[in-house]
Amino acid sequence: MSSTDTTPRVWSLLGIRVVSTGEGLAIMEMTPTEEMTNAAGFCHGGIISTLADTAMGRSVRTLVPGVVRSVSFDLKLTFISAAKVGETLQATGRVIHAGRRTAVTDCRVEGPGGKLVATASGTFVVTREKE
């Protein structure tokens, strides 16, 4: 829920990596493994939530003036299609509003060929540099 400059340990656990970032934007990837599956054999929704939350949180960290601390306050996911083991998911987190203390973000999680897997939105309480 909160993040500073160190790479989160959970990224290693789930194989989450940064593809690219820009101001107010972060694209992250994760390739679901068998270990991440629900009983039906697809990637568990909570794991997809983790990826989406991560991409949104990372997008918040790209803001100028710099964000030294961000804590996710609210997270909402809508699951649209199942994510298969071995098929890389790409999450694009974007800041849609940034205030002094809060940031509102959204995210699209896509599978191969741009297939929409989930959409998400999140709000963050942020601490900016030199406050």
Place this chain on the structure above:
Amino acid sequence: MSSTDTTPRVWSLLGIRVVSTGEGLAIMEMTPTEEMTNAAGFCHGGIISTLADTAMGRSVRTLVPGVVRSVSFDLKLTFISAAKVGETLQATGRVIHAGRRTAVTDCRVEGPGGKLVATASGTFVVTREKE
């Protein structure tokens, strides 16, 4: 997002276990490890989401007549306090409405001493026995 009778693999990955269940109710536990942390060193919000989603999904599976398949459609979390490594979280998922094809659930995630860590709500598309 979807579940059948097998134990989900993700439960093993995260150490999620069932404490108890009743009709329309499921209590699950998870003890955050270092591997599940965000950069601030607390349990990542997405992992808490996974626990909450799991408890709500499990509560749906307790319905009568039996649910042979449930797919989470929508998941919402509000994060209230940080969850520390080593401090067991208990998630209580409850069905607050069950229709023929959908179920609406909520969940409280609590830490030691009943400290409120997160609240969640979720909607599921369900398939009942003998439909």
Place this chain on the structure above:
Amino acid sequence: MSSTDTTPRVWSLLGIRVVSTGEGLAIMEMTPTEEMTNAAGFCHGGIISTLADTAMGRSVRTLVPGVVRSVSFDLKLTFISAAKVGETLQATGRVIHAGRRTAVTDCRVEGPGGKLVATASGTFVVTREKE
């Protein structure tokens, strides 16, 4: 979204009234009229949202130390059954967590006989007395 001590004008427009309040609790009522209906002839979901938002906002105003200003930041509704014209709806808003700057609330909207019409949750940014 924001409120001070005056009775909101929208309460008059929609016939919203306070039934009772307690610390962290507010029960409000509204009786849908023909003017509030969607094309199917039931009370429009947005009007139910207004009632729920109002009950949650009112529950926030009951906190001690006093809240001099509250602004809803996030509002989520799940609609469960249709609300008919002339059948009074009762919304019970409760504060489930209150911090110095934020409050988290939930709400049940019920029709006659306690029939569940909608559930809601909301987060508020609050300003407390003597801050």
Place this chain on the structure above:
Amino acid sequence: MSSTDTTPRVWSLLGIRVVSTGEGLAIMEMTPTEEMTNAAGFCHGGIISTLADTAMGRSVRTLVPGVVRSVSFDLKLTFISAAKVGETLQATGRVIHAGRRTAVTDCRVEGPGGKLVATASGTFVVTREKE
């Protein structure tokens, strides 16, 4: 929550009108009046919810094959800036996923100069022609 071909009465109550529609898209407008205000004198969040729900519901009705019935199941709003009396709000509802039985939508509500007032997402249960 539900809609058929008749114009909803609530549109008249709140002065909601269609600006334009396309496949999977609907742009609606509303000009807040004094009657719609909260105690702080701004347009009540629930009224903004009504506008957003309406734009999303209308976007669902533009789908091909035709939707003969749509019922909103879930509605989420994030409020970003206050909406003043007399300043027209424009809500752009878009279908981001349409299945046989469900549709997922989002919405931006903007004030004068494109100022972002709120974002919303909604899910609808739909009945298509000739099912």
